[in-house]
Amino acid sequence: MPDSPDDSVPLLAARGLAVVRQGEPIFGPLDLELRAGEVLLVEGGNGSGKTTLLRVLAGLLAPSHGQILRAGIESEDLLAPVGFLSHATGLRADLSPLEQLDFFACLYGVRPGIAAMAALHSVGLAGFEQMPVRRLSAGQRKRCALAALLHTANHLWLLDEPYANLDRDGQILVDRLLEGHIARGGAALITSHGLIEPQLSRVRRMRLELADA
Amino acid sequence: MNTFLIWLNSFGSPEKFHRVALRFEPWLLALAVILGAAALYLGLVKAPGDYLQGESARIMYIHIPAAWMSLFIYGFMAFAGFCALVWHFKVAELMAMAAAPIGAGFTAVTLITGSLWGRPTWGTYWVWDARLTSELVLLFLYFGVIGLYNAIEDQRKGARAASLLALIGLINLPVIHFSVNWWNTLHQGNSINLFAGKSSIHESMLWPLILMAFATKFWFGASLLARTRAALLEFEAGKEWAQTALYGPRRPQA
Amino acid sequence: MRKGSVLSAFFGVIRRDALSLWRRRADALNPIWFAAIVITLFPLALGPEAAKLARIAGGVIWVIVLLASLLSLDALFRADLEEGSLDVMLTSAQPLAVLAGAKILLHWIATGLPLLAITPLAATALGLSPRALPVLLTSLALGTPIISVIGACAAALTAGLRRAGMLLSLIVLPLVVPVLIFGAGAVEASLTGASTTQPLLLLAAGLAAAISLGPLVCAAALRLGNH
Numbered sequence: 001m002p003d004s005p006d007d008s009v010p011l012l013a014a015r016g017l018a019v020v021r022q023g024e025p026i027f028g029p030l031d032l033e034l035r036a037g038e039v040l041l042v043e044g045g046n047g048s049g050k051t052t053l054l055r056v057l058a059g060l061l062a063p064s065h066g067q068i069l070r071a072g073i074e075s076e077d078l079l080a081p082v083g084f085l086s087h088a089t090g091l092r093a094d095l096s097p098l099e100q101l102d103f104f105a106c107l108y109g110v111r112p113g114i115a116a117m118a119a120l121h122s123v124g125l126a127g128f129e130q131m132p133v134r135r136l137s138a139g140q141r142k143r144c145a146l147a148a149l150l151h152t153a154n155h156l157w158l159l160d161e162p163y164a165n166l167d168r169d170g171q172i173l174v175d176r177l178l179e180g181h182i183a184r185g186g187a188a189l190i191t192s193h194g195l196i197e198p199q200l201s202r203v204r205r206m207r208l209e210l211a212d213a
Numbered sequence: 214m215n216t217f218l219i220w221l222n223s224f225g226s227p228e229k230f231h232r233v234a235l236r237f238e239p240w241l242l243a244l245a246v247i248l249g250a251a252a253l254y255l256g257l258v259k260a261p262g263d264y265l266q267g268e269s270a271r272i273m274y275i276h277i278p279a280a281w282m283s284l285f286i287y288g289f290m291a292f293a294g295f296c297a298l299v300w301h302f303k304v305a306e307l308m309a310m311a312a313a314p315i316g317a318g319f320t321a322v323t324l325i326t327g328s329l330w331g332r333p334t335w336g337t338y339w340v341w342d343a344r345l346t347s348e349l350v351l352l353f354l355y356f357g358v359i360g361l362y363n364a365i366e367d368q369r370k371g372a373r374a375a376s377l378l379a380l381i382g383l384i385n386l387p388v389i390h391f392s393v394n395w396w397n398t399l400h401q402g403n404s405i406n407l408f409a410g411k412s413s414i415h416e417s418m419l420w421p422l423i424l425m426a427f428a429t430k431f432w433f434g435a436s437l438l439a440r441t442r443a444a445l446l447e448f449e450a451g452k453e454w455a456q457t458a459l460y461g462p463r464r465p466q467a
Numbered sequence: 468m469r470k471g472s473v474l475s476a477f478f479g480v481i482r483r484d485a486l487s488l489w490r491r492r493a494d495a496l497n498p499i500w501f502a503a504i505v506i507t508l509f510p511l512a513l514g515p516e517a518a519k520l521a522r523i524a525g526g527v528i529w530v531i532v533l534l535a536s537l538l539s540l541d542a543l544f545r546a547d548l549e550e551g552s553l554d555v556m557l558t559s560a561q562p563l564a565v566l567a568g569a570k571i572l573l574h575w576i577a578t579g580l581p582l583l584a585i586t587p588l589a590a591t592a593l594g595l596s597p598r599a600l601p602v603l604l605t606s607l608a609l610g611t612p613i614i615s616v617i618g619a620c621a622a623a624l625t626a627g628l629r630r631a632g633m634l635l636s637l638i639v640l641p642l643v644v645p646v647l648i649f650g651a652g653a654v655e656a657s658l659t660g661a662s663t664t665q666p667l668l669l670l671a672a673g674l675a676a677a678i679s680l681g682p683l684v685c686a687a688a689l690r691l692g693n694h
Contacts, residue, residue: 022367023451058558081471084558088551092483094490099483106479107559109471132490153471353641360634361624373691374624378638381620381684385642388673392645399652399661 009072010035011156011187012057017066019052026052027208029066034189036155037182037202043194044208050191051086053208054160057189058084081108083154085162089145093134097125097144100133101151108152119151120144123173138165146177157181157188163196175199227445228454230304234438241435249428256421276326278425279319280344282433283351284386286316290358291383294376304441306372307448309379310362311440315433317355323348343397347390354382368448476561480569487546488577498535498578499585505531506589517594524593525603525654529647531589532582532607533614537636539578540618543570544626544689553626553689563689568682571619579611595654602657602667606650609670616681617642623688646673 010033018028027049034040044050055061057068059078070079091100101116120129123143133141142165149157162174175198178188182202190198256274293309296302327345328338339345358375365371449455468475488495509527510520547553556566586607590600621638625631653666 023449058554060554060557078558078560081560082558084554086551086554088549088554090551090555092487092546092550092552094487095483099486103479103483104555105470106475106482107471107555107561109469350641350644353637357634357638357641360637364625364628364631364634370691374688377684377688377691378621378624381642385645388645389641392648392669395666396648396652399655 010069011071012189013069013072014057015067015069017053017056017063017068019049019056019061020064028053028063030208032206034156034187036185036187038187039178039182039198039200039203040187040189041198041203041205042189042191042208043205044191045193048208050208051160054084054086054158054189054191058082058158060084080156081152081154083108083149083152083157083159085145085149085157085159087160087164089141090148091133091141091144094132096130096132097136097147098129100144101148104148104152108154111151111153114151116147116151119147122150123147123177124169139167139170142166143170143173146174150177150180155186157186157190159188159190161192162190163192163198171196172199225302225304227303227449231442231445231454231458234442238435238438238442241431241438245428245432245435247428248424248431252421252424252428255424256418270330272326272330274421274425276323276330277422278429279322279326280348281426282429283316283320283323283348285430286312286319286433287351287355287379287386288383290316291376291379294373294379297376298373298380303369303448304445306369306376307444308437308441309376310372311437311444312433313355313359313362313375313379315436315440317352317359319429319433320348320352320355324352341397343394346397347393350389350393351386354386358382473561473565476559477565477569480556480566481573484570484573485576488573495539495577496581498538499581501538502531502535502582502585502589505534506592509593521594521596524590524595525599525658526651527593528586528589528595528603529607529610529651529654532586532611533640533643533647535582536578536611536614536618537639539574540622540639541625541632541635543574543619543622548626548692553692557690563686564682567619567623567685567689571615571682571685574619575612575615579607579615583607583611596658599654599657602663603654605667606653606670609667609674610646610650613646613670613673613677614639614643616677616685617646620681620685620688623685624691626689627692646670649673 012032012034014030014032016029016031018030019026030053032040042050042053052061056063059076059082062076067074068076073079090104092103095103097120098116101119105116117129120126123146125140125143125147128136128140133144136144142162146162149159157178163171166174178190178198178200181188182200192198252274257271290309290312293305293312296305297309324345327342327348331340331342331345332338358379361378362371362375365374446455446459450459468478506527509523513519513523544553547556556563583604586604587600590603595603618635618639621635621642624638625635628634649666649670653663653670655661656663656666
């Protein structure tokens with residue numbers, strides 16, 4: 001992966017993507033494109049297949065139809081690491097936020113300039129760095145996962161309902177992180193129920209309807 | 214060659230497979246019954262009794278082909294599973310899983326007939342003979358595959374997981390056989406062998422065995438096709454072709 | 468070690484699993500307590516006669532180690548799946564076989580190694596002939612990693628299932644029969660004067676095969692859950 005993403009080739013693209021499970025269509029077929037420096041918001045109600053779409057784009061699930069292009073290369077599997085955030089935060093209950101961030105760093109690599117402590121402070125977990133995640137609230141765990149995103153070096157973020165479990169301050173935090181991310185040349189695809197309006201400078205929207213039979 | 218190509222082609226499409234299977238099933242079953250009856254007649258009536266074990270050795274005409282099938286079917290299951298894993302063929306998945314209970318059945322028959330054979334020869338219903346012990350472990354391998362398949366809710370995912378398990382088991386199988394044989398010699402000095410040291414078999418004993426071997430293969434084929442067809446219909450129940458196959462062509466609305 | 472390299476990912480997984488194991492160290496020693504209790508069951512069931520116990524000691528210890536290793540297998544990938552760290556490992560684009568290998572290694576360190584450590588105690592308790600003890604320890608040292616590898620593959624296959632414990636045992640035990648046969652057989656051979664090199668060499672060969680192929684199979688099994 002080049003250090004500064006090429007603006008002409010989309011970081012992520014999909015053509016005719018669809019998932020069918022046990023005969024039931026989950027979503028699609030759909031096309032999408034995500035370029036460096038922008039946020040794509042995928043909106044849809046419950047059951048519209050947003051989470052499944054995200055998992056397919058993250059290379060965690062194989063699509064039933066269609067192709068995925070990563071930086072112009074057709075590949076279902078990941079060619080480079082992806083910052084992935086889902087309802088399951090990926091945090092282990094016995095470990096402290098600092099230890100979690102170290103784990104993420106070992107797997108993904110560190111973004112220069114953002115140390116673990118600084119990342120935790122900027123998401124509002126100052127004073128909680130050594131506390132086992134078990135003892136943190138749902139909102140705090142979300143913030144910890146966001147700190148991990150901040151700390152690691154991923155150009156592409158795929159976030160499933162990043163605003164969930166967060167209070168108003170937390171939502172502002174997510175917006176701030178996204179702005180910073182795209183300013184640095186990254187890209188993000190986020191899903192949302194549609195209740196919360198992201199306050200971002202560059203956001204495109206895509207609506208996911210319940211798939212037709 | 215034409216038939217073979219039709220066969221190969223049918224794997225890709227569930228509907229095609231259904232039609233092909235439906236055509237071949239009765240023939241395979243008929244062949245199995247005819248050959249099986251012939252084998253049993255030759256083996257139980259015409260062939261002479263064993264010079265060492267007398268009449269009780271006749272059970273080998275069922276025991277040995279069953280043992281061969283138990284191994285053959287495991288290999289087939291693993292091969293079909295391999296096709297399922299690599300190419301994601303729905304038919305291959307269902308076929309592999311349909312083969313498992315049949316293979317387990319043959320293994321059970323091997324064990325039961327082996328046990329019955331052992332009674333007059335050794336005086337007990339069970340001996341830790343090398344082959345019987347291997348067959349017992351094979352039975353547990355089958356149970357593992359069947360159990361895993363049934364435990365996973367998503368049928369396709371379950372079939373692929375069970376297929377991977379079958380492949381792991383296949384690689385392990387020669388090792389298990391070798392180790393059980395080694396174990397037998399370690400603890401006995403000479404191995405306990407139900408088939409008491411026969412190096413050459415008399416011709417009249419050979420024919421029933423061969424016929425039965427073919428009969429069991431045909432029976433396996435028929436049973437496998439029937440089971441796979443049933444599983445396929447169940448899985449694709451919503452589709453048009455399955456509805457037609459089950460209930461006949463749709464009558465026009467009145 | 469550069470963060471984000473394969474090596475750092477390997478040690479990152481080990482460090483995290485080791486930390487969470489250490490935080491729950493009471494639980495982590497369950498296989499040891501299990502083994503200790505079961506060892507006392509045998510004299511209780513068979514009577515304290517020394518000769519009888521000594522005769523079966525090698526095989527009994529092997530079976531107990533096998534069963535105790537199974538206990539900690541169920542949880543091997545469960546936490547990762549439930550908390551979403553399996554997704555993290557998959558999206559990190561690190562070779563999954565390396566990460567699986569890390570987890571297998573830690574399982575052996577956490578379960579196999581402690582069992583190996585209490586083996587001399589168990590051998591004394593059951594009166595195993597002293598000349599068989601080195602063979603027993605060698606066979607266990609070679610065999611327990613193989614059990615960890617095969618167990619991990621089975622755990623990966625059953626990862627999402629609830630109450631998968633029994634099924635896991637049913638899957639693993641037939642596959643480890645050769646390990647048990649050669650391991651306990653080596654001890655038996657040392658008691659009867661037969662050659663111990665053959666079974667031990669076979670175990671070593673099995674270990675080499677398990678270490679090289681096992682993590683790949685394990686990774687394939689983990690991916691199955693997603694494709």
